[in-house]
Amino acid sequence: MPTLNMRPLDGVTVVTLEHAIAAPFATRQLADLGARVIKVERPEGGDFARGYDNRVKGGLASHFAWCNRSKQSVALDIKSKEGEAALRDLIRRADVFIQNLAPGATERLGLSADRLLPDHPRLIVCDVSGFGAGGPYEGRKAYDLLIQAEAGLLSVTGTATEPSKVGISIADIATGMYAYSAILAALHLREKTGRGSHVEISMLEALGEWMGYPLYYTYEGAEPPARTGAAHATIYPYGLFETRDGQVLFGLQNEREWSAFCRTVLDRPELVDDPRFASNGARAANRVELERIIGDRLGTLARNEATSLLDQAGIANGNVNEMAGVWSHPQLQARGRWREISSEVGRIPALLPPGNSSAFEPVMGPVPALGEHTEMVLEELRVG
Secondary structure, three states: OOOOOOOOOOOOEEEEEOOOOHHHHHHHHHHHOOOEEEEEEOOOOOOHHHHOOOOEOOOEOHHHHHHOOOEEEEEOOOOOHHHHHHHHHHHHHOOEEEEOOOOOHHHHHOOOHHHHOOOOOOOEEEEEEOOOOOOOOOOOOOOHHHHHHHOOHHHHOEOOOOEOOOOOOHHHHHHHHHHHHHHHHHHHHHHHHOOOEEEEEEHHHHHHHHOHHHHHHOHHHOOOOOOOOOOOOOOOOEEEEEEOOEEEEEEOOOHHHHHHHHHHHOOOHHHHHOHHHOOHHHHHHOHHHHHHHHHHHHOOOOHHHHHHHHHHOOOOEEOOOOHHHHHOOHHHHHOOOEEEEOOOOOOEEEEOOOOOOOOOOOOOOOOOOOOOOHHHHHHHHHHO
């Protein structure tokens, strides 16, 4: 059973000037591990992600519910004398200060790393931005779709005739996870050196790292991978295929699986050594002919028959779930991945963060209302 009286980041205080997804997603991970995350918001409206929609019980924004549990919300006008003083006092007491304001905002507020670190040598300052400091794009604002375009993701996502964005905020998520891991590394380094540091995370660089395969695929001017919808651009067969009564998704990874696929699923053992399909490169080059062969066979099978044969052959396959299928996914249910958390609209479900530890349970605290903790935190500052 987990030991619930201690978590990895107990005693760590994070002060954040954050909005949207990238920084809030990073700090939610820290909060899950026990950090006290104090989210400083504008008194008028707060984090603008609060207003993205109202789909959660008819009042709470889906993005905000996802990224902001287990935090404390403090509403401060940081452009006022009192608000600025309170923010500086919070930073003085913090272990981590993270921000993803517009380019240049923290410099104008006097809260840049080069201003803070001389006075707070144990502080970790994390700046999250679209393009990073320096270079011609330094001052440009960014958002998820724009970064998907700049990093080349749109060029490899979609169909042959039309590019498409990824349906989730993938650039924000990549950035948030790199910010999270970099902050953990900085905290670990501080334990060794006694000193804080400046961590800088750019959305373009985060998503650029994830583009490694298509980048290397086009090394020295080679042709880029084609946009192939739900299929794989360079591995075949890999993607969605039609059965008699619906679609099945599967993919082959190696020659052992190709042999098993021919013998068990296609019932065509002679295809194993057919030179047209003797390697992945050959199968990809002869995709149209192989697609016809697969379609002729799967078209005679019900979907459950096809998945049964794929399972027998040891070939990974799965459902093309819509959101309702994820809410009720039997594997998530069986592994007990759902919890309930509190919010201003009532109790709502939330997935545990990935990774099981035998030592602790994640915090899974409430989603805060705007300014819910202002008086409590300001009283701590007055008393302290």
